[in-house]
Amino acid sequence: EIVLTQSPPTLSLSPGERATLSCRASQSVSSFLAWYQQKPGQAPRLLIYDTSNRAPGVPARFSGSGSGTDFTLTISSLEPEDFAVYYCQQRTNWPPSYTFGQGTKLEIK
Amino acid sequence: EVQLIQSGADVKKPGATVKISCKVSGYTFIDYNIHWLKQAPGKGPEWMGLVDPEDGETVYVEKFQGRLSITADTSSDTTYMELSSLRSEDTAVYFCATATSPVFDYWGQGTLVTVSS
Numbered sequence A: 001e002i003v004l005t006q007s008p009p010t011l012s013l014s015p016g017e018r019a020t021l022s023c024r025a026s027q028s029v030s031s032f033l034a035w036y037q038q039k040p041g042q043a044p045r046l047l048i049y050d051t052s053n054r055a056p057g058v059p060a061r062f063s064g065s066g067s068g069t070d071f072t073l074t075i076s077s078l079e080p081e082d083f084a085v086y087y088c089q090q091r092t093n094w095p096p097s098y099t100f101g102q103g104t105k106l107e108i109k
Numbered sequence B: 001e002v003q004l005i006q007s008g009a010d011v012k013k014p015g016a017t018v019k020i021s022c023k024v025s026g027y028t029f030i031d032y033n034i035h036w037l038k039q040a041p042g043k044g045p046e047w048m049g050l051v052d053p054e055d056g057e058t059v060y061v062e063k064f065q066g067r068l069s070i071t072a073d074t075s076s077d078t079t080y081m082e083l084s085s086l087r088s089e090d091t092a093v094y095f096c097a098t099a100t101s102p103v104f105d106y107w108g109q110g111t112l113v114t115v116s117s
Helices: none
Strands: A003-007 A010-013 A018-023 A033-038 A045-050 A062-065 A069-076 A085-092 A097-100 A102-106 B003-006 B008-012 B018-024 B034-039 B046-051 B059-062 B068-073 B078-083 B092-098 B112-114
Touching: A003 A045, A003 A085, A003 B092, A010 B018, A018 A033, A018 A085, A018 A102, A033 A062, A062 B112, A085 B112, B003 B092, B008 B018, B018 B092, B018 B112, B034 B068, B046 B068, B046 B092, B059 B068, B078 B092
Parallel strands: A010 A102, B008 B112
Antiparallel strands: A003 A018, A018 A069, A033 A045, A033 A085, A062 A069, A085 A097, A085 A102, B003 B018, B018 B078, B034 B046, B034 B092, B046 B059, B068 B078, B092 B112
16 A cells, blocks of 8 residues: 655644645655645545646645655645645555545644 | 535444435536545545446445445435444544546535444
8 A cells, every 4th residue: 555644744834935745655656646625624625636737726826746756735825724734645546546645734833 | 516415423332334425416426436535533534435326336445345335326316335333443524525537526525423332
């Protein structure tokens, strides 16, 4: 099973600052890496799929990059509504398998 | 508008069975697989398995094999997740989700299942 390790566990920043979240896979996931945002009491929301593709309606300040085992989610200038928990997730097509990282909590400094 | 509406919270005793429903609207039900995920308190989501509503084929994660059943009813555009032999570690929020893109782009609101004696 592929294990995803996210860092840091908690990131304390102020609105307007740049956020860089990391996700490392225990083996190559090619480009099949997605990012989700989750706020308390809500379902996760898809932000980025296949490393760098923004989901419909996701603001341009969110971007994804990486390949193989190392991936990054960047939020260029934090808005108040961006403070949440972020998860990375990988997929394999067959047999189907999906695993998530343990999350990075982005909190207001 | 795509919507996945789940049944409400439930409390079960250890050893019991829980069955959660997920009604889909806004797209053709048989076009996409429905997935079920578990999110324990303070943890990331965990994929449990999927059903292909077109033919009822399922794929389950090995750790849930033997306790998990996912079904689809095309007459009501509803899928069901049944988990048996419940234990305290099964206390979690359970989500249904669909993947019209390569990943989970639409989610239900979540159903809290509490296992307690």
